[in-house]
Amino acid sequence: MSSDTRFTVQRQILMKNSVGRAINRAIHAGVERKSLFVTSKLWCIDLSPERVRPALHKTLPELQLDYLDLYLIHWPFSLKEGASRPPKAGDVMDFDMEGVWREMEKLMKDNLAYSPLGAQDNARDLIRDPIVEKASRKLNKTPGQVLVRWAVQRGTSTIPKSSHHDRIKENIRVFEREIPEQDFEALCSVPDQKRALDGEDLFVNKTDGPYKSVADLWDHED
Numbered sequence: 001m002s003s004d005t006r007f008t009v010q011r012q013i014l015m016k017n018s019v020g021r022a023i024n025r026a027i028h029a030g031v032e033r034k035s036l037f038v039t040s041k042l043w044c045i046d047l048s049p050e051r052v053r054p055a056l057h058k059t060l061p062e063l064q065l066d067y068l069d070l071y072l073i074h075w076p077f078s079l080k081e082g083a084s085r086p087p088k089a090g091d092v093m094d095f096d097m098e099g100v101w102r103e104m105e106k107l108m109k110d111n112l113a114y115s116p117l118g119a120q121d122n123a124r125d126l127i128r129d130p131i132v133e134k135a136s137r138k139l140n141k142t143p144g145q146v147l148v149r150w151a152v153q154r155g156t157s158t159i160p161k162s163s164h165h166d167r168i169k170e171n172i173r174v175f176e177r178e179i180p181e182q183d184f185e186a187l188c189s190v191p192d193q194k195r196a197l198d199g200e201d202l203f204v205n206k207t208d209g210p211y212k213s214v215a216d217l218w219d220h221e222d
Contacts, residue, residue: 020065021064023063024064037070038065038068038070039070040068042055042056042072042074042100043074044074044078044079045080045083047073049096049099049102049103052100071104071107073100075202076097077095077199078092078093080092085202086204086205087203087209088205089210092210092211126143127143127144129143132187132190135179135183135187138183139183142170144160144171145170146187148174150188152174199214200214203217
């Protein structure tokens with residue numbers, strides 16, 4: 001179970017608390033905590049060593065948990081509290097990556113503690129790529145199943161997210177069979193093999209922001 005707890009008021013209320021209630025009900029119904037693998041993320045305003053632990057201590061009660069199985073840095077950009085979206089000049093702060101990492105390591109010692117397929121709402125929609133659709137028809141699988149199976153088959157750690165019961169079951173069924181080599185190679189040839197969730201909608205401000213393009217944001221790396 002991956003809890004995508006992006007730092008917005010609406011998402012915190014609707015996602016964290018709802019997920020927490022669901023986890024609590026499941027555990028009271030007999031599901032063992034060790035059977036769950038719960039992931040959450042550290043948001044950009046908390047990317048400083050002194051804010052790592054307080055951020056987690058806020059997340060845990062919302063999820064009704066004593067610990068997380070995995071704690072991730074959501075985006076490797078530090079924003080000041082109340083930053084505009086996308087950020088303006090002065091909203092982005094220096095990021096002590098090593099310091100934050102060391103604090104997260106301490107959480108692990110204390111037993112407390114991005115998206116290879118993109119997303120339909122804020123990234124390139126691979127579901128409708130012609131090559132993916134062709135493989136979907138040939139294999140009699142949904143485009144989503146094809147993409148998840150392709151990612152798993154190439155050795156990518158993949159956590160598909162869905163709130164729909166039928167789609168969750170579809171995602172589980174990707175382990176039933178491999179994609180044939182010819183179709184797998186075709187999927188690997190999809191043009192523009194690069195970061196799908198590039199952060200443009202969150203961080204790029206073409207007028208007065210510190211990052212005026214996706215290239216600026218990622219230091220001109222693909």
